[in-house]
Amino acid sequence: MHLRNGWRVLCVVLGLGLVVLCACGSESxxxxxxGVVSRVVDGDTLVLQSGERVRYLLVDTPESTGGKRECFGAEARDFNRSLVEGRLVRLEYGEACxxxxxxxxxxxxxxxxxxxTLLAENGYACVLYVSPAGKSRRVEFEALESSARRAGRGLWGQCSVAPCER
Structure with missing residues (x-):
């Protein structure tokens, strides 16, 4: 009888451990x-508190840093910052790491x-596809960009030439 109770306790402990691991944003x-965002570099790049630099898949925002300041770059950076800086974010990876x-x-x-998605649909970004990264969602993002263009949202209504059309 004592051995059976020991197995039950072990199973409960292992089960709880599995639940905790699944809920903690597991590593891929x-x-x-x-991770928590320590700094926003520009409209499509951030730095986590752990030091990793993260580049958003399938979007390219106008430049806002260094000597290359493009139309709508500051707006894209500020939009990104308002969403993620100092916040816990979840990361999902595509076909390339x-x-x-x-x-x-x-x-x-x-x-x-x-x-x-928010960057593309609100006109803060153009689609940037570099094979194979993002292949599974490329068409979805191209449709978001097309819709933003037609509606004149963001850079599509503010810039005489969109930075991604250079």
């Missing part, structure tokens, strides 16, 4: 599943809203 083979600069490539979600 690419990198962390979640990193770009040529060593940044993690991810879809970034905060409070149940995916930032990549």
């Amino acid at each position: 083979s690419c990198g962390p599943g979640a 990193t770009d040529r600069y060593g940044r993690l490539l991810a879809y970034v979600t905060v409070d149940g809203r995916e930032v990549n």
